[in-house]
Amino acid sequence: MVEVNSKDFAEIQAQWAAVRGRIRQKIGDAQFKSWIKIISLKECVDGKIILSVPSAFVRTRIIEQYLDIIKSYWLVQNLKVNDIEIVISQDKTLKSSTKSASEIKKTETKNKDHKQDDIFNSISSDLDTRFTFSNFIVGKPNELAFAAARRVAESNDVPFNPLFLYGGVGLGKTHLMHAIAHEIKERKPLRRVIYMSAEKFMYYFIKALRFKNTVAFKEQFRNVDVLMIDDVQFISGKDSTQEEFFHTFNALIDQNKQLIISADKSPQDLEGIEERMRSRLGWGLVADIHPLTYELRLGILQAKEEKLSASIPPNILEFLAHKITSNVRELEGALNRLSAFSSLVGREINLDMVQDLLKDLLKSSQRKVNIEEIQKKVSQHFNVKMSDMSSSRRSRTVARPRQIAMYLSKNLTSRSLPEIGRRFGNRDHTTVIHAVKKVEELRNKDDSFDEDVQLLIRMLES
Ligand code: ADP
Ligand code: MG
Secondary structure (H helix, E strand, O other): OOOOHHHHHHHHHHHHHHHHHHHHHHHOOOHHHHHOOOOOEEEEEEOOOEEEOOOHHHHHHHHHHHHHHHHHHHHHHOOOOEEEEEEEEOOOOHHHHHHHHHHHHHHHHHHHHHHHHHHHHHOOOOOOOOOOOOOOOHHHHHHHHHHHHHHHHHHOOOOOOOOEEEEOOOHHHEEEEEEEHHHHHHHHOOOOEEEHHHHHHHHHHHHHHHHOOOOHHHHHHOOEEEEEOHHHHHHHOOOHHHHHHHHHHHHHHOOEEEEEEEOOOOOHOOOOOHHHHHHHHHOOEEEEEEOOOHHHHHHHHHHHHOOOOOOOOOHHHHHHHHHHHOHHHHHHHHHHHHHHHHHHOOOOOOOHHHHHHHHHHHHHHHOOOHHHHHHHHHHHHOOOHHHHHOOOOHHHHHHHHHHHHHHHHHHHHHOOHHHHHHHOOOOHHHHHHHHHHHHHHHHHHHHHHHHHHHHHHHHHHH
């Protein structure tokens, strides 16, 4: 036993007692007696703790089940502990102990590799095999994003860093990121690629924080060649995650690792993001995907139709491309539904069937009401003057309809709160928020009020 300093060792012993106490609380007496109580503290060298157990069987079990919590609890006690090794304490001829030591090394490395693979694998398992470059239909709205993604996937170096892809929901950001990962895996299987949603990044990070092993967290990103984080708008406002993300981000950029980020808005428009972060996100190439044009929607539908079992007539595809404008996900959904129906009933789809089968989808994409229409309908309905929607009169008879109109504007249009405020006689956005809350409250407690609002919604949507 290499017990260098007995005072230090006494401290380690005390820490071990505390660690055991916490584990006991966590796993209960029975488990504690079977697995933890039998572990003894052997020594501590340069921050490495060596624990010993009676058999190889126990050792394996402890490594699999308890080593992580032992580590994390120990780190809480003492940040200097950098490793924990578990050895077998049987009678030791020199030979057998050397052997077990090398065995230990082996399992330990295996364990480590395994952990590392875990992260990479869990990420690869997220990759959708259909999201490839060849399945991506290119048109004006997405050509820049597509070209940039290809360039990153095919380059031997880092052409621009970061590549920042942004655009609305369902326009192909995730598809392009997965395509990059597929392409790199094919061309250079040894490159380490991590694809992760920002939410997952946050989840890992918060977990690391809780177990006080953010160092290990960072370590995991160190060997990455390409890091992709999808939907970063989700880390806005989360300060500590953002901070961590920023550090990881900077460190990787400094090491010339490729970063690819996506969001629903441009770096300048992302809310709740620190200024330095915002500016750094825009350092490389910022490529946006615009709302899809009719031609591109039709092109996508035609390409997807070819892969379906049932065929859909061209006029139907055109109809869909006209009617469903919001995003590709809805187009795909419509197509799949039609094809499933057609193969079930064994008939070719016609327009009547489409109207019926896709009622919900067609409705939601038709519902492009504007604020003026809302104001008009609401004032007619309550018999107030249209000008009162913007006037400063505060009597209940005009104020309530005005609030309802604001509420509907918020829910049926994509206008922002300040914009809505402006359109209602230059009111502040907080007034709009108040109106929305008030109407929600009234809808909840007053049935006839709720019916009124529902009726208005139906009228506006049809
Ligand atoms: P986002 O991540 O931007 O919300 P996704 O990448 O998840 O959108 O795309 C939604 C769906 O639309 C996916 O099934 C994707 O394959 C498909 N898609 C989007 N853009 C295209 C395109 N240009 N060509 C073919 N499929 C597309
Ligand atoms: Mg996405």
